[in-house]
Amino acid sequence: MEHAGPGRVETGSEDAQIVVSGVSHVYRPKHGRQVLALDDINLTVRRNEFVALLGPSGCGKSTLLYLTGGFLPVEQGTICVLGETVRKPGPDRGIVFQHFALFPWKTVRANVMYGLERKGVPRREAEVRAAEILVQVGLKGFEDSYPSQLSGGMRQRAAIARTLVLDPATLLMDEPFGALDAQTRNLMQIELLALWRRSPKAVVFVTHDVHEAVYLAERVVVMSARPGRIKAIVETGIDRSDPEFVKSRAFVEKVDEIWHLIHEEDGKAAP
Template sequence: MTTPKISLREVTKTFPGRGGDAPFTALDGVTLDVAPGEFLALVGPSGCGKSSLLDLVAGLSTVSGGEVLLDGRPVTGPGLDRGVVFQQYALFPWRTALANVEFTLEAAGLGRRERTRVAREALALVGLTGFEQRYPHELSGGMKQRVAIARSLAYEPEVLLMDEPYAALDAQTRESLQDELLRIWRRTGTTIVFITHGIDEAVYLGQRVAVMTSRPGRIKDVVRIDLERPEDPDSDLRSEPGFTRYRRQIWELLHSEVRRAGELEEAGAR
């Protein structure tokens, strides 16, 4: 039996209360496996703990209970085996695209010539050949996110963790980057966990879609997406009947959770 690449076992995350408030439980008893090379999309209502879960896998935060395993070993902190891409590009404005990608390679101890070679290859992988010397203010939002993805892929992480990376982009750019990400995933075989609020995006990208409950976050269901993905770039998978069925299934799973999350917010505001 293949060891999961990522394994969460009864994971709980609690944050201390402030100003006399009770402790806040973001995640409660989350159990989930992600296979090596799998593309898993994660959806759930706002405030359900999706980002907290990603932080735990990234090693940016520690569990309050349960365990997070990578290749069967406990995650004890950040590592170069995991790359993270956030919604905000987090690029250094004083560095060129090439120098931004080289930054993580400096931490990995590569020499200058090797850093430049690897960074150029990573930018080529995301379709930015010719833009190596551009600064972030000279790039569009979509191009900035490509640089952020290239930076995370440059040191060849085994796992790529993506927290709503396309949320701030226009629809056309978002769809273009979705296709680009799928192309990169097929080429590299990287295990990807992708957080999104978009049901269409989750169905389009994920081999499986994990649906979370409202706070405290738990795994409500995991839907396997079994769609024939044509190689023809002009084909429209989103208009296929199967795509619509999966979208409806996930929407039905989410609908009651979104309503409950709204009720909790309203009660908390009183």
């Protein structure tokens, strides 16, 4: 297990895709006191690596994701993606939220084509690319359906398709399966791994679920209670070629190891 304390900076390398250096973030509400959400975060995500962010509620996992996506300003420290300093959202970073964020008045096809049209992609090309990605996420035959006509899992497939059709080099996912039932969630995890293997890209995946983190990620970044710091970085080292790997001793032991790290943070959040 690799530990990364608050004062440590991970050294960037040629295969680094995301480099977070000395990032802290303070929320300043109009009413009430300031809250230090993140404190001196240092992290490198390698090219095409799948990393999960895990930690207690309020530890700043989603905040770090939004900073990386450019949705929040980086006020202290720096975040670089593929060598470029993050200052705003960009097409190189796709984001998938927990709550679908589909346009209810648009069909599945129109939702998926929306970003392509905004980029000026010719309509025929956009239609072809949308059709291809909808096949990949298992929505062939539902192109003309509206979000209200779909199950939760299908709506999330459409949201993922809308992001992947732009082929971002980096995929940021904020608890994308958190609102799904257990069976659908498991199916979506399987499909996400399959998509990632077919089209490798760096994935940063926020979750509260230790089992999900170990199932999906090559490395799990365990964060401390607020203010969020990196408590440990755990290499999962799971052989996923075995379809029954979730029953393996290695998988169970890794889940237990990370659970222990999380439980150490119970009740530690700063007031």
